[in-house]
Amino acid sequence: MSIVIPFIILFILTYGYARGVTVYDAFIEGAREGMDITLKIFPYIVAMLLAVGMLRASGGLSLIAFIMKPITFALKIPEEILPLIIMKPLSGSGSLGVLADILKKVGPDSLIGIIASTIMSSTETIFYTITVYFGSIGIKNIRHTLWAAIIADIAGIIAAIAICSRMFQ
Amino acid sequence: MINKIWFFIIAFSVAFAATNGRLELLNQEIFASLKSSLDLSLGLLGSMMLWCGLLKAAEKAGLVEKLSSIIRPAVGLLFRDIPAGSAAMGAMIMNITSNMLGLGNAATPLGLKAMTELQKLNRGRETATNAMCQFLVINGAPICLIPSTVISIRASLGSSNPGAIIIPSIISSAAAITVGVICCKVMEGIGGNTR
Known part of the structure; x- marks a missing residue:
């Protein structure tokens, strides 16, 4: 799997080069955008690592995990990723901070770390998107959109847990 | 919404720590979290520059259009009541393609454009159409071929294999979209059919 990334890089650059794109200039332009994005989300990361860190240090996170235990147990959701599941539908940059916090705690290559990363990249900020798009x-009456999106979100989470547990055990 | 949540997390944490004698721990965590935010963002910076740079090259080479032509038949099948050559269909396909390449900045304006075009077909009513609901549900679990931000954050935290999540993510998204689309088709009939 770790050989995938060099080939993605090779493929994109070769594709561009063959089409006469000045890949170097394009890379620089994009890298500058990447720098701007990172600087833009930096305050969000500070805010979220602070909030989640405080919640954990105060013992509040264990309390919430304890209260949610019947649900997480029934769906086989590891309790470490609970904050991510709650945050992801609400805020992209917020959930990025939460993901970073989880990965720091359990390690990015642990099973739980991989599940959390998969959930992060396969689900979206549904509440935000629905609010902004409609x-x-x-549009005032959104009919079944929210329910269908929430059910899809849960299906994605369950799929992520099942697939990662099988692939990386 | 986030404003309320963020405030209550912090307020609750301080109050809870005060009642169970963890204030000293809380104080340490506040400063530890600032340091880890900084470490994380510095690590993230390099990786984000790599991926955004590569994706810009892909964008300029017309990879978005290429991918669009590949997914067009599938999207057409999902949205049978939207004319194939319409501006609405075009914007939806471009939005989905941008999401597939992880071009979040390009995806949102295209998504808003798609909604505007879908609203024209809706003749400006205030009730969402079936197509709008389904488009948003698909947007809620985008299949992402290159989840650059998550790869970057994994790399910056010392993962030995940051890209390991690509295939499970694609499968999970596909599962979520399948369930979401089935929900839409079932729920369209319930509660009065609007177009």
């Missing part, structure tokens, strides 16, 4: 065109 808000932009003046």
Whole structure:
């Protein structure tokens, strides 16, 4: 699996080069955007690592995990990733901070770390997207959108846990 | 929403720590978290520059259009009531493609454009159409071929294999979209059919 990334890099650059793109200039332009994005999300990461860190240090996180135990146990959700599941539908940059916090605790290559990363990259900020997209065109009655999106989100989480447990055990 | 949650997490943490004698631990954590935010962001910076740089090259080479033509038939099948050559269909396909390449910055404006075009087909009513609901559900679990941010964050935290999550992520998204689309099709009939 670790050989995938060099080949992705080779493929993209070769594809661009063959089409006459000045890949070096494009890379620099994109890298500058990447720098801007990172600087833009830096305050969010500070805010979220602070909040989640405080919640953990105070013992509040264990309390919430204890209360949610019946649900997490029934769905086989590791309790470490609970904060991510709650945060992800609400905020992209917020959940990135939460993911970083989880990966730091359990290690990015542990099974739980891989499950958390998979959930992060396969689900979206559904509440945010629904609000912004419908808000932009003046839709008031969103019908079944929210419920269908929440059910899909849960299905994605369960799939991530099942697949990662099988692939990386 | 986030404003409330963030405030209550912090307020609750301080109050809870005060009641169970963990204030000293809490104080240490506040400063530890600032240090780890800084370490994390510095590590993230290099990796994000790599991926955004590569994706810019891919964008300029027309990889978005290429991928669009590949997924067009599948999207057409999902949205049978939207005319194939319409602006709405075009914007939806471009939005889904941008999401597949992890081009979040490009995906959002295209998604908003798609909603505007879908609203024209809705003749400006205030009730969402079936197509809008389904489009948003698909947007809620985007299949991402290169999840650059997550790969970057894993790399910056010392993962020996940051890309290991690509294939499980694609399968999980596909599962979520399948379930979501089935939900849409079932729920469309319930509660009054609007177009």
